[in-house]
Amino acid sequence: MNAPTDKGVERLAALQGMGESRLRKEDARFIQGKGHYVDDIQLPGQLHMDIVRSPLAHARIKSIDKSAALAMPGVHAVLTANDLKPLKLHWMPTLAGDVAAVLADEKVHFQMQEVAIVIADDRYIAADAAEAVIVDYEELPVVIDPYEALKPEAPVLREDLAGKTSGAHGAREHHNHIFTWTAGDADATAQAFATAPVTVSQHMFYPRVHPCPLETCGCVASFDPIRGELTTYITSQAPHVVRTVVSMLSGIPESKVRIISPDIGGGFGNKVGVYPGYVCAIVASIVLGKPVKWVEDRIENISTTAFARDYHMDGELAATPDGKITALRVKVVADHGAFDACADPTKFPAGLFHICTGSYDIAAAHCEVKGVYTNKAPGGVAYRCSFRVTEAVYLIERMIDVLAQKLGLDKAVIREKNFIRKEQFPYTSAFGFEYDSGDYHTAMKQVLDKAGYPALRAEQAARRADPNATHLMGIGLCTFTEVVGAGPSKMCDILGVGMFDSCEIRIHPTGSAIARMGTITQGQGHQTTYAQIIATELGIGSEVIQVEEGDTSTAPYGLGTYGSRSTPVAGAAIALAARKIHAKARKIAAHLLEVGEADLDWEIDRFNVKGDASRFKTMKDIAWAAYNNLPAGMEPGLEAVHYYDPPNFTYPFGIYLCVLDIDRATGETQVRRFIALDDCGTRINPMIIEGQIHGGLTEGFAVAMGQQMPFDAQGNLLGNTLMDYFLPTAVETPKWETDHTVTPSPHHPIGAKGVAESPHVGSIPCFANAVIDAFSHTGVTDLTMPFTSYRVWQQLKAHGLALEV
Amino acid sequence: MEVSLDKRYPVAASPAQAWTVLRDVRAVAGCMPGAAITEQLDDTHYKGNVKVKVGPATAAFAGDIEVLSLDEATQRLNLLGKGADRAGSTAAMDLVATVEPGETPGTSVLVGQAKVTVNGKFAQFGGRMMVQVSDMILQQFADNFSATAAAQPVPEAEVAAAQPLPEAETVAAQPVTEPKAA
Known part of the structure; x- marks a missing residue:
């Protein structure tokens, strides 16, 4: 590569590529209050959902009387576990191999657990009607301390698991035990301790906390009964995984499920899971044939969604x-x-x-x-x-x-x-x-x-x-x-899907580009930084690279954004997708300049003929040629997809x-x-x-x-x-x-x-x-x-x- | 959230007068600020409601009251109240109340031990103020109780046994109840 000339320095700066403190492209809308979040979505005929929650942490449900709620004007439906049972949706699988109640089935297991849902014309009616649902509970002994939970006399919390001596991660040794997981070499470690001149031990407790993103969780589910298609706007850090889960739960083909994560007001892990509220809103939309919105309030967010x-x-x-x-x-x-x-x-x-x-x-x-x-x-x-x-x-x-x-x-x-x-x-x-x-x-x-x-x-x-x-x-x-x-798919999967991530880049004829990823930004600035990677790899200015994420109908499949995986996994997918385009671009440049590929040097935003920098083709020139002047036999267009499975x-x-x-x-x-x-x-x-x-x-x-x-x-x-x-x-x-x-x-x-x-x-x-x-x-x-x-x-x-x- | 209360309140009425009030669940409920008996199901079961405000939490509990025991000999009442508020709170109170003679004739002491359990929003919001608010409510209850007891006719046996009360004193006890009725 030639040393950048003065002009090269300017061209390099114009790219706003890697290493530059490029200003965040997201901020223009966020600081003006023009972000578009789930609660901003308003669909025609949209109904609203609210949730009846348990005041008790452990209780048997003796009866649920929904007659007063149903009689209220503007109330469309009140659903309980019994209503979901025929659809087999009253319980759902968790990512950890367990099952979780969608609506409490005979028992509540924690305070503010979802017991029933109310669908109404607006949020206020839904909230009033939720209060009119009368649930009669029989209190059961509560277990808060996990050490107490493991005592022989501790009450049985999960009656649905009665008799199950093994779970998703091996043997269960007690009715309140989930798994015991070990790693490392027990014998070698014991040996080292037995002979060590000095040992220390310390008990410590890392308390339960909550990510508490500024935007709470929520969704708008919209089932089109004519087309049999389900579109759900959702505050999800992993929209593709949600689509797979929704398809598996509902039986709707994955091709007819569209999950859209719009702007997200912070996730921090809180928006990875699939919560009962989402499942209920989707079921309600399918049952009623109308869009249903559910957005948590702050208390619901801190109390019930992932700690x-x-x-x-x-x-x-x-x-x-x-x-x-x-x-x-x-x-x-x-x-x-x-x-x-x-x-x-x-x-x-x-x-x-x-x-x-x-x-x-x-x-x-x-x-x-x-x-x-x-x-x-x-x-x-x-x-x-x-x-x-x-x-x-x-x-x-x-x-x-x-x-x-x-x-x-x-x-x-x-x-x-x-x-x-x-x-x-x-x-x-x-x-x-x-x-x-x-x-x-x-x-x-x-x-x-x-x-x-x-x-x-x-x-x-x-x-x-x-x-x-x-x-x-x-x-x-x-x-x-x-x-x-x-992570490396040989070690890491979610629901059996390897934890790769993906990128698709298309260069348009006039030299601008769109890139789509399987991740989803929630404040990380992907729209800014991902464009910088492409700018450096392909010599296209960041300003003309659009980055899109979060719509499963347009973005390639990816596992989403959490665990600091966007740059290590999707960032690599971006670089490698860009390199595929770069390789094709080199072939086109060689064709245009009538030299061999090996006779070209890449410099910032162009291919130069070796030894004669006055003969060159910029990436913009090449993009145009990709749609009208290609080497014989080459497929038109300039785009690439890469699914990156990290080696480590x-x-x-x-x-x-x-x-x-x-x-x-x-x-x-x-x-x-x-x-x-x-x-x-x-x-x-x-x-x-x-x-x-x-x-x-x-x-x-x-x-x-x-x-x-x-x-x-x-x-x-x-x-x-x-x-x-x-x-x-x-x-x-x-x-x-x-x-x-x-x-x-x-x-x-x-x-x-x-x-x-x-x-x-x-x-x-x-x-x-x-x-x-x-x-x-x-x-x-x-x-x-x-x-x-x-x-x-x-x-x-x-x-x-x-x-x- | 569980609060245990162990209280003694002086009552400006004789033990017999006080017991007359305590043995009557409707009268007891009438002394509790914001509470009322709405229905009597049988000798020992009632339905009632109570409105309480603790800090930012307001709850209207509707529920059942059961008289677990009522012992005339020891002047001891044990009742269990359980209620739920539609906005997501529950409350329960196991109360043992007895009447003891006061230090001076014509007075008595209301002795109460209660275990109050609240769950749901009421506990979440109001938990840290439960003890203070319970104290305040119980003080109001005790004041009302004392006034109500004092307004009871003095049982004949007691009139005979006790020194005649000066007119003025009986009268003086009356006005206490009047503002409540107003």
């Missing part, structure tokens, strides 16, 4: 006296709620939790995850992370701090001592993951230098020595490795450091500095990366400092409104300092690894480690999130650190 986490974890590390870790052992009791509705790849009921050896070279490891039913809403999705990676990173990053405290080692030093070294990549972990690339030591040094780490520790020591200090100081580190880009996951990493001060009188925590260094491989749009990191850090801050779904003993969810559920605003959010290194993925076509979830995954343990570090001199090794002022103040009191005011 995240709820992991009770026991970690153990074995080490040498100087802090070299030799083994990791983990036991988890996972509270999955009433139905196992996790959205993980089929073979991994605990997702990719076994990435829990983290960034460290640990020879032996074993983990066991036990899934348990309780009287809580189902879900267990990844909240801005790849399949339980947040829990895994929390575990190992907390454990390494526990070990450092036991050995009296510095928390940075112990990490550097155990990091996988740069020359060890590709590195195979004790759990069998093959880490593609990384350079942890360089990144660590960059962060510690930026923070002035030794001075911070000295300040902390001085603060501790002063009994009158008004504030405790905590320094938290989190040096994480993620596993994203699920990608492994982004980051080094985060948090300094915070805790007011000893009030328990208030002030984040003084937060440095986030991320390495996501090749960077496509630095501005968008920065924005994603800010968003992820802010959500991490929310989880660590305030988000929680507390339940009382009767199963009431005390915290399902935004009065209680913490969403940080600019007022609470700390200032973020971002940094980066670039270690491309060697197996990805453009070396990109994915980034949007790293800041969430990495920041939560970083905040936790910082708060616990502030208490560590008193022997505290663990505290449970969220670190609200009141809870921190209670800890100050408990450890004799509180200052009286």
Whole structure:
């Protein structure tokens, strides 16, 4: 390739390709309030659905009286499980191999479970009629604690599974047990622990939280009885998977089901699943022959659609006296709620939790995850992370701090001592993951230098020595490795469909283009960044590349956007589809310039004849020729489709450091500095990366400092409104300092690894480690999130650190 | 959400007067702010409703009341109330109430132990204020109860046994009930 001339530099800039901080194409409509969301869809004759929900967490339904509701003017139908039974739609399969009630069948299993639906002329009538449905319940004993659920005398929660001694993931050992999943080498790990000079163990709880996207879930289902076609607008992160599920459930051929995900106001995992509300709206539309809209309110969203986490974890590390870790052992009791509705790849009921050896070279490891039913809403999705990676990173990053405290080692030093070294990549972990690339030591040094780490520790020591200090100081580190880009279809599938993703690109005669993908943007900026990849690959300006996603009738099949998979999987599909076009374009250019293909050089946006840059054809010239002047025998047109099945996951990493001060009188925590260094491989749009990191850090801050779904003993969810559920605003959010290194993925076509979830995954343990570090001199090794002022103040009191005011 | 209450309220009426009120479920309901008995099914079963506001949550519970026991000898009432609000809340109360003699003649003490369970929206929204609001409602109940009891005719046996009450005092007890009736 010729060195770009001055003119080349201009042409390169004009492309707005990879590496440019191209402004987001989505923002023009979003900041003007011109986004088009599900609730903006208004179809002629559209009816509205509302849901009758259970106030009780566990009860038998004695009777449902819908006569008063049906008598109300404007009410079209009231449906219960008994009405869905003849269609065999009162239960539905979950992505995790279990079944979930669409409408409560004889029993309710969690508070606010769907019991009946009302279809009416408008939303208000539907809501009033929902209140007129009288349900008579007989209360049953409620089980909220998963450890209690596993006791022999615990009430049977899932009577529908009576006598089933095995589930989708092996044997069931108890009536409330779902699965036990293990990974690693139990014997080698036991051996390492038996001979280890030092061991530590720690129990920790990662509370139940909710992704809480600003837009709640909803759909508009429209069945055309004449054509037998079903169109559903839906807030889905995976529209193609929804189409497959809907076709399987309804029996309507997949070719007559069209799923459209319009603009989505945030997903974060909450919009992966297929919820009872969707199924009910679709059934209602089929039954009534009219479009039916259902949109959740906030309370319904937080209470019933997929939660995240709820992991009770026991970690153990074995080490040498100087802090070299030799083994990791983990036991988890996972509270999955009433139905196992996790959205993980089929073979991994605990997702990719076994990435829990983290960034460290640990020879032996074993983990066991036990899934348990309780009287809580189902879900267990990844909240801005790849399949339980947040829990895994929390575990190992907390454990390494526990070990450092036991050995009296510095928390940075112990990490550097155990990091996988740069020359060890590709590195195979004790759990069998093959880490593609990384350079942890360089990144660590960059962060510690930026923070002035030794001075911070000295300040902390001085603060501790002063009994009158008004504030405790905590320094938290989190040096994480993620596993994203699920995934290689030999390992990963959803409902039997491999977790590939896809791209179709068409170049129009005048040189502009349209690209369609199987993913769906929910704030990630795909319309901006995907065009940049194509611009760089094909020499077509980003501005004339339209990116479309979310309509299953036009987009190629893909598994959707979650688990940071868009760039690692669809991004690769885009590059490879573009390269197919590039190869054809070269043939056309050779034909037009009457030279051999080998005599051409590619330069930014054109093919030059080798040695004579004055003879060239631009991609625009080639696009025109593709429709009128082709080599003999060549098919007209310039387009390509690529389905990309990744050979491996990608492994982004980051080094985060948090300094915070805790007011000893009030328990208030002030984040003084937060440095986030991320390495996501090749960077496509630095501005968008920065924005994603800010968003992820802010959500991490929310989880660590305030988000929680507390339940009382009767199963009431005390915290399902935004009065209680913490969403940080600019007022609470700390200032973020971002940094980066670039270690491309060697197996990805453009070396990109994915980034949007790293800041969430990495920041939560970083905040936790910082708060616990502030208490560590008193022997505290663990505290449970969220670190609200009141809870921190209670800890100050408990450890004799509180200052009286 | 479950709240256990254990309360003692002074009553400005004799034990016999107080018991007259307590043994009458309709009268007891009449003392509860926002509550009413709507139907008597048999000797021990009633239907009723109660409206309550706790913080941002308002509920109109309609339900059943069952008198589990009514012991004249010990002046002890045990009743169970269970109700549901159409907007998605349920409530239950297991109440044991007894009348004990007061420290001074002509007074008594209403002793109550109650286990109140609320579920659904009422618990979700109002949970953190349940104890305070329960205290407030019960205080109002006790005030009404005391006034109602004081308005009861003094049983003859008691009149004979007790010192005659000064006129003024009996009269003074009356006005308390009047604003309620107004």
